[in-house]
Amino acid sequence: MAEQGRVAPRLRLCRGCRQFVVPDRPDCRFCGGDLDLLEEDYEARQAAVREAADDLRRAMERHKGMAGRRRS
Numbered sequence: 001m002a003e004q005g006r007v008a009p010r011l012r013l014c015r016g017c018r019q020f021v022v023p024d025r026p027d028c029r030f031c032g033g034d035l036d037l038l039e040e041d042y043e044a045r046q047a048a049v050r051e052a053a054d055d056l057r058r059a060m061e062r063h064k065g066m067a068g069r070r071r072s
Contacts, residue, residue: 015042 011020016033027034 015039 010023012023012025012035013019014021014028014031014033014035015038016028017031019028019030021028021030021035025035028038
């Protein structure tokens, strides 16, 4: 059982192996990955996913608009 009144340390998620590590380390103690580079890569991939989702949403809206005009 955890000690009462003790605050758990803040941890950082390694985007390479998904293990939690102490934030003051430059690399992951589990996979050896550079935590900053892995985080940058993760953010770039997330931005690409958001952009693709927005593109798909716009394409679906255009398709929906075109389908409505065909019925008229």
